[in-house]
Amino acid sequence: ELKVEQNPLFLSMQEGKNYTIYCNYSTTSDRLYWYRQDPGKSLESLFVLLSNGAVKQEGRLMASLDTKARLSTLHITAAVHDLSATYFCAVDMIGRFPGGRYNFNKFYFGSGTKLNVKP
Amino acid sequence: GAVVSQHPSWVICKSGTSVKIECRSLDFQATTMFWYRQFPKQSLMLMATSNEGSKATYEQGVEKDKFLINHASLTLSTLTVTSAHPEDSSFYICSARFRGNQPQHFGDGTRLSIL
DSSP states (O other): OOOOOEEOOEEEEEEEEEEEEEEESOOSSOOOOEEETTOOEEEEEEEESSSTTTTTEETTTTEEEEEEEEEEEHHHEEOOOGOOEEEEEEEEEEEETTSOEEEEEEEOOOOOOEEEEEO | SSSSEEEOOEEEEEEOEEEEEEEEESSOSSSEEEEEEOOOOOEEEEEEEEEETTEEOTTTOOOOOTEEEEETTTTEEEEEEEEGGGGGGGEEEEEEETTTTSSEEOOOOOOEEEE
C-alpha cells in the first residue's frame, strides 16, 4: 500500500519568513496534488503536478515534484497570516474494481501540515 | 463556483439514527465518486470508491453494512451511516472525478455529530 509522509506536521512561523514542506511517498506515481484546508472547511485545490520536474507557482506558494526521489515540496515565500491553514499532499494510484471492469484513481493523503503564520 | 455539492453540511442526531449524505456533481458526469472520513486534526481517510451502476469498493477496515453507498446515477452518490453511534461522529467529504486522469473535485463536507 502506498504511504505518504509529510513533514513537518506543525509549523509556526513569523510573517515574512520562508519555509518548505516536504511530501515523501513510497511507490511510483506520476501525479501529486497539494490542497489547503481551513478549519471546518473542505479541501481547496492548490496544485496538480503531473510529471517529473514539474514546478508550479501561485502567489507565495511554489510546488515541485521529483518522481525519481518520490518527493514533492511546497515552498512558502515571505509568509503572510492569510496562509495559515492545514496543507495536504495527495498521491494517486490506479485501482481496479472487482472484476477488473473499471480503473479508478485512489488518493492517498499525507498527514497534513498545520501552518500558523504569526503576524 | 462549486462543481461538487454535498448535503447536508452539518447534522446532529441521536444515537441509533440512520443518516444519509448526498454528493452531487453539478457541471459534469462523474464516472467515479469517493467518500472520505476525517477525524479532528487528522488527515483524510478514504472509505470507499464507487462507480455508477456498480457496487462500491470499500477500503480495508470500513464496514460496508455500516456505511452504505449508492451511486445511482452519474451525478449522485449517497452515503448512509446506518444506526449511527457517537463513534461515527466525524467530518465526511465526498469527491467526484470525470475521468481517470482528471483531478478529483471535493464537496464542502458534512459534519456529523451523534449524541
